[in-house]
Every structure is written in C-alpha cells, then in structure tokens.
Amino acid sequence: GQNIDQPTEMTATEGAIVQINCTYQTSGFNGLFWYQQHAGEAPTFLSYNVLDGLEEKGRFSSFLSRSKGYSYLLLKELQMKDSASYLCAVRNNYQLIWGAGTKLIIKP
Amino acid sequence: NAGVTQTPKFQVLKTGQSMTLQCAQDMNHEYMSWYRQDPGMGLRLIHYSVGAGITDQGEVPNGYNVSRSTTEDFPLRLLSAAPSQTSVYFCASRLDVRNTGELFFGEGSRLTVL
Numbered sequence: 257g258q259n260i261d262q263p264t265e266m267t268a269t270e271g272a273i274v275q276i277n278c279t280y281q282t283s284g285f286n287g288l289f290w291y292q293q294h295a296g297e298a299p300t301f302l303s304y305n306v307l308d309g310l311e312e313k314g315r316f317s318s319f320l321s322r323s324k325g326y327s328y329l330l331l332k333e334l335q336m337k338d339s340a341s342y343l344c345a346v347r348n349n350y351q352l353i354w355g356a357g358t359k360l361i362i363k364p
Numbered sequence: 365n366a367g368v369t370q371t372p373k374f375q376v377l378k379t380g381q382s383m384t385l386q387c388a389q390d391m392n393h394e395y396m397s398w399y400r401q402d403p404g405m406g407l408r409l410i411h412y413s414v415g416a417g418i419t420d421q422g423e424v425p426n427g428y429n430v431s432r433s434t435t436e437d438f439p440l441r442l443l444s445a446a447p448s449q450t451s452v453y454f455c456a457s458r459l460d461v462r463n464t465g466e467l468f469f470g471e472g473s474r475l476t477v478l
C-alpha cells in the first residue's frame with residue numbers, strides 16, 4: 257500500500273525553529289513536494305526534493321533521505337503568518353500521493 | 365494573471381441534485397486535475413487530464429464526470445449528489461504532464477450536500 261505519515265498538529269513559538277516530519281512508504285518514488293495551506297485557502301508550493309540532502313529557500317528548508325523514506329520541512333524565525341497546514345506529497349510516476357497535513361500553530 | 369479560477373466558491377445541494385464545478389486556467393497548462401479535501405485525509409485525486417480531449421480517472425472517480433474540450437477549461441460534474449460528496453474541491457493545473465512541476469491550485473469550492 258501507499259502511506260504518508262505526518263504529525264496531525266504542532267505548536268511552536270514566534271521566532272523559534274520548528275521541524276515538520278514526513279515519512280512515506282510508497283510503491284515508487286520520483287520526488288517529494290511540500291505545500292503550505294492557510295485555513296480556507298488553496299495549497300501553495302514550497303519545495304521539491306528529488307535527491308538526498310537539504311534544500312534551503314530563505315527561512316524554509318526541506319530535507320530528503322530516500323533510503324529512510326523520510327523528509328522534513330524546517331521553518332526558521334517563525335512568524336505568525338506561518339500558522340498554516342503543511343502538506344507532504346510524494347510523486348510516484350505520474351501521480352501524487354498526499355499526506356493528511358500538519359497543522360502548525362504559532363504562539364506569540 | 366488570473367491563474368486557476370474555480371466557481372462557485374460555495375454551494376449547497378440536496379441529495380440527488382446535479383451540478384457542475386467550473387475550472388479555468390490561463391497559463392496554457394497541459395495537465396489539469398480535480399481533488400477533494402476532507403478533514404483528516406490527504407488530498408484525493410478525482411479525475412485528471414493531460415490535454416484537450418484526454419481524461420482519466422484518479423483515486424476516487426465514482427459519482428463524478430469530467431471533460432476537457434479546450435486546454436483552458438476542465439469542469440467537474442456531480443451526476444446525483446450524495447452526502448458523502450460533501451467536501452472542499454480543488455482544481456489544480458501543472459505546465460507539464462510528466463509531474464515534474466509544481467501544481468497551481470484554484471481557491472476551492474466548498475460543497476455541502478444535504
């Protein structure tokens with residue numbers, strides 16, 4: 257079967273760092289996406305990893321380990337506007353398999 | 365640049381009614397798709413299209429029809445609405461059909477079936 261696991265909810269403090277994990281078990285793997293989704297809005301693209309290692313993009317970084325079936329999204333210098341759900345999606349051939357998302361709550 | 369436009373944003377139906385969710389994109393994307401999003405679950409693919417005149421089923425196609433007569437438009441039809449189809453629906457498009465690019469989503473359509 258195909259399975260993507262993310263924590264349901266996480267809480268962090270403004271200005272801090274948070275790591276959101278995603279583990280996957282899929283029949284194939286061609287890359288992993290992270291999307292951000294604010295409440296009541298559409299998902300928007302954050303990052304795409306196809307090779308092992310860390311990809312940094314401003315305050316956000318994404319890491320991939322294909323051998324461990326594991327990725328994380330690292331958010332630094334948290335701001336209140338980072339309160340959102342973060343969706344992990346694995347590309348398997350021509351389709352995407354989505355995790356249920358992690359709701360991130362930022363406290364002042 | 366409008367991107368992906370979905371209508372309506374909200375809709376209430378009675379069981380058995382039919383309706384069409386509209387989706388249009390102005391980015392000349394080959395790939396278009398419809399997802400539903402339910403609490404506690406990942407986005408689930410309903411139908412997708414890799415170009416005008418070509419459609420295929422996704423993970424949860426039952427109760428839905430699609431067509432792709434033009435590159436720009438990809439409507440989703442609910443044939444006979446059921447309470448289980450209460451959900452938020454997203455249309456999404458991508459430039460290429462090989463799944464190497466990011467998906468661009470519409471704002472979503474919140475459907476309630478009574």
